[in-house]
Amino acid sequence: MLTVKNVNTFYGQLHALKNVSLHLKKGEIVTLIGANGAGKSTLINTISGLTPPRTGSILLDGFAIEKLPPHRIVELGISQVPEGRQIFNTLSVKENLELGAFLYLRKKGGRRLYEEMVEKIFHLFPVLRERCHQPAGTLSGGEQQMLAIGRALMARPQILLLDEPSMGLAPLIVKEIFSVIHALARQGGTTILLVEQNAKAALRIADRGYVLETGKVIMEGEALELMENKEVKRAYLGRDRKDIWER
Amino acid sequence: MESSAQIFQYILSGLANGSIYGIIGFGFAIIFNATGIINFAQGEFVMLGGMVTVFLLSLLQWPLVYCILLAILLTLIVGIIFERLAVNPLKDASPITIVIITIGASIFIRGIAMLVWGKDTYPLPSFSGDTAINLGGATIMPQHLWILGLTCIIIILNRLFFYHTIYGKAMRACSVNPKAAGLAGINVRAMVLISFAISSALGALAGIIIAPLTLTSYDVGIMLGLKGFCAAIIGGMGSGMGAVLGGFVLGILESLGAGLISAGYKDAIAFIVLLAILFFRPGGLLGRSGIERV
Ligand SMILES: Nc1ncnc2c1ncn2[C@@H]1O[C@H](COP(=O)(O)OP(=O)(O)OP(=O)(O)O)[C@@H](O)[C@H]1O
Ligand SMILES: [Mg+2]
Numbered sequence: 001m002l003t004v005k006n007v008n009t010f011y012g013q014l015h016a017l018k019n020v021s022l023h024l025k026k027g028e029i030v031t032l033i034g035a036n037g038a039g040k041s042t043l044i045n046t047i048s049g050l051t052p053p054r055t056g057s058i059l060l061d062g063f064a065i066e067k068l069p070p071h072r073i074v075e076l077g078i079s080q081v082p083e084g085r086q087i088f089n090t091l092s093v094k095e096n097l098e099l100g101a102f103l104y105l106r107k108k109g110g111r112r113l114y115e116e117m118v119e120k121i122f123h124l125f126p127v128l129r130e131r132c133h134q135p136a137g138t139l140s141g142g143e144q145q146m147l148a149i150g151r152a153l154m155a156r157p158q159i160l161l162l163d164e165p166s167m168g169l170a171p172l173i174v175k176e177i178f179s180v181i182h183a184l185a186r187q188g189g190t191t192i193l194l195v196e197q198n199a200k201a202a203l204r205i206a207d208r209g210y211v212l213e214t215g216k217v218i219m220e221g222e223a224l225e226l227m228e229n230k231e232v233k234r235a236y237l238g239r240d241r242k243d244i245w246e247r
Numbered sequence: 248m249e250s251s252a253q254i255f256q257y258i259l260s261g262l263a264n265g266s267i268y269g270i271i272g273f274g275f276a277i278i279f280n281a282t283g284i285i286n287f288a289q290g291e292f293v294m295l296g297g298m299v300t301v302f303l304l305s306l307l308q309w310p311l312v313y314c315i316l317l318a319i320l321l322t323l324i325v326g327i328i329f330e331r332l333a334v335n336p337l338k339d340a341s342p343i344t345i346v347i348i349t350i351g352a353s354i355f356i357r358g359i360a361m362l363v364w365g366k367d368t369y370p371l372p373s374f375s376g377d378t379a380i381n382l383g384g385a386t387i388m389p390q391h392l393w394i395l396g397l398t399c400i401i402i403i404l405n406r407l408f409f410y411h412t413i414y415g416k417a418m419r420a421c422s423v424n425p426k427a428a429g430l431a432g433i434n435v436r437a438m439v440l441i442s443f444a445i446s447s448a449l450g451a452l453a454g455i456i457i458a459p460l461t462l463t464s465y466d467v468g469i470m471l472g473l474k475g476f477c478a479a480i481i482g483g484m485g486s487g488m489g490a491v492l493g494g495f496v497l498g499i500l501e502s503l504g505a506g507l508i509s510a511g512y513k514d515a516i517a518f519i520v521l522l523a524i525l526f527f528r529p530g531g532l533l534g535r536s537g538i539e540r541v
Contacts, residue, residue: 048430069436070429079430086427088420098413099420103432105413155432 001026001191002047002078002159007056007066009039009046016042017053018215024159029185029192031202031223033236034212040195041083043212044161047193048080049073060159075103079157083164083195085148089137093128096136096147097121100154114154121150124180142173149180159191160184166198174198178205199236203227211236252384257506258499259382263391263460265498266398270453271475272482272490273405274446279485280422281442284345288329288353289450290472291360295322296451297463298360301369311372319451325356326447330440353468360465371458390459397456398491401449405487418442422485450475470514477521483530496520 002024009017016039024030034040045051047058049070058066065073088096097118104110122129125146131139136147145165152160162181166174182205184190196202203209203223211219211232219232226232271293278286299318300311307314333352337345375389409415421428421438429435454463454471461467475490478497482489500520505513 050426050429069434071432071434074430074432082427082430086424086430088423088427090423091416091419095416095420099416099428099431099433102413102417151431 001061002193003057003059004043004047005057005059007043007046007053007058009042009051009053011042011051016051016215017046019056020212020215020217022210022217022220024191024193026158026191027185027189028208029182029194029206031194031196031199031206031209032212033196033199033202033209033232035235036197037214038212039215040212041163042215044080044163044193044195047073047078047161074155074157077156077158078161079152079155079159080161081145081148081152081163081165083167085141085144087136087139087144087147087151090135092133093131093136093139093147094118094133096151097128097154100151103155117154117156121153124153125150142169142177145169145173145177149177153184157190159193161193161195163195164197165194166196166201174201181205199232200227203237250384253506254503255383256385257502259385259387259391261499261502262495263394263498264457264502265478265495266394266491267453267457267471267494268474268478268497269491269494270398270401270449271471272478272494273401273487274449274453275476275479276482276485276487276490277418277442277446277449279479280487281418281439282334282345284334284342284349285476285484286443286446287346287349287472287476288356289446289475290468290470291353291356292322292326292447292450292468293454293471293475294357294360294463294465294468295325296454297371297458297467298364298369298454298465299451300455300458301371301463302364304371311374315455318455319448322451323444323448326443326450327440329447330443334439334443335436353472357465357468364465366465368462368464370462371455373459374456388460390456394456397452401452402488402491409487414438414441474517477517480521481524 004020004022007017007020008015020043032040032043042051046053049068049072053066056066057064060076060078065076088099098105098114101110101114101117104113127143128146128150131143136144139147149165165177178201181192181194185192194202194206203226206223208221209223209226210217219226219229271289274289274292275285278284296318299321300314303309303314303317304311329352333348334345337348373388373390374393377388379386379388409419417428417433418438418441420431420433421435425435454467474497478494479490481493481496482491497517497520501513501516504516
């Protein structure tokens with residue numbers, strides 16, 4: 001449903017994405033792995049319209065979206081959970097969720113849909129209900145990540161882009177978040193692009209994966225294949241590296 | 248020795264002037280929050296409010312209240328055009344470039360005003376006559392009551408808008424994290440436009456309610472703009488409530504200073520206070536320390 005074709009993105013002179021192509025099929029979990037600075041965030045920011053590509057195309061159900069601003073792309077059903085959570089610190093948890101619902105809350109009758117959605121989010125992450133009136137900046141890292149995911153889900157996306165949701169979190173929290181992501185795709189039918197440094201954990205829940213290196217896709221394939229691939233094992237799974245995440 | 252009634256008098260008129268500075272400062276804060284820039288054309292919106300009202304009054308001969316509303320609307324349109332022509336096209340310009348543009352725009356608007364209305368000063372009638380009201384030994388003009396009342400209304404409306412409407416919350420979100428606001432589906436550029444609309448309307452209102460007390464002319468925006476800027480800095484640039492509070496502080500100090508020391512110092516006091524704040528509390532009275540902006 002989403003096709004990224006020969007995309008080139010620049011930061012001034014810096015060529016951050018070099019002829020990158022990628023596709024997502026409906027309901028799939030696709031993971032994007034790569035070292036620091038490989039261009040993973042740049043790729044999902046390019047899809048989200050924050051760093052538009054200089055050349056190449058991005059098609060959503062055949063419709064070109066590469067020139068649209070971020071808010072239009074959200075409207076079309078692609079939401080991003082940004083790296084480092086980027087929640088609205090000084091606003092309350094509830095206000096953060098309301099802003100996730102901005103697209104329909106501004107319309108007449110949107111309140112009802114909002115109440116319905118916010119219940120779903122509280123069901124997914126019960127701790128957010130308890131923290132409802134607290135400034136979002138006072139939440140723990142894990143809670144902030146849940147809020148960031150909740151805020152993105154409030155927009156009712158068909159495609160969810162997640163940028164390193166496990167970053168800096170305790171293994172138990174990571175496990176909880178990954179199982180939510182898994183359920184979103186398997187039960188909710190949401191299509192997911194998951195950027196992770198924690199390649200092992202990501203490949204375990206993913207259907208397919210792409211490996212990005214210095215702005216280029218150097219490998220792609222089924223998650224199981226990639227997990228067994230020598231190159232991937234050496235560079236990203238680290239034979240004797242301790243498992244960060246155990247199922 | 249000054250009598251306490253006299254001090255009370257100074258404080259009353261200080262509060263009224265301070266309200267004006269506060270409202271203007273509020274305009275600075277709203278644009279600063281939305282864009283990170285200081286809009287030095289803010290004072291010209293203040294000038295336009297008063298001057299356009301005077302102009303409409305003599306041109307249309309309508310009742311004052313209609314002229315006021317129309318003047319606010321016209322100034323708001325100028326604010327929107329200003330944003331579209333001068334600020335919006337400079338997508339990725341540095342803040343300093345945009346600040347210089349706003350200074351240029353203010354000179355331009357002032358120049359046009361001078362060409363249209365000349366260098367004369369004009370009076371605007373008070374909203375409810377000029378019979379002074381006696382208040383515990385001090386006298387207060389009905390216009391002062393209008394100013395204080397409208398300031399309260401603005402504070403309340405601000406609160407309602409920024410804390411109880413989705414657009415107000417979206418504007419706060421943009422000031423906290425514009426990137427995340429875009430990812431939440433908020434059109435950040437539209438919010439910038441709304442911030443200019445609100446600021447220009449507030450500026451116009453300030454210029455209109457003070458005009459009956461001070462007269463108005465093409466260049467009142469310079470001093471009032473600077474005082475409003477001081478109020479915003481005192482309150483911690485970016486805090487709307489802080490700006491109003493900063494306005495009160497500035498207005499009262501000014502009127503006490505003018506009354507107790509010498510009227511000649513009135514304008515200097517604003518800058519002394521400004522320097523003192525920048526020196527001792529660079530974050531402003533309400534700034535930093537995690538207190539929310541707007
Ligand atoms: N705003 C920016 N301006 C200039 N260069 C940037 C910017 N953002 C990223 N880059 C550069 O682009 C390249 C790709 O960065 P990107 O953030 O996409 O990597 P990443 O794979 O997400 O890394 P990480 O795992 O550290 O998040 C890097 O060389 C980085 O230095
Ligand atoms: Mg990244």
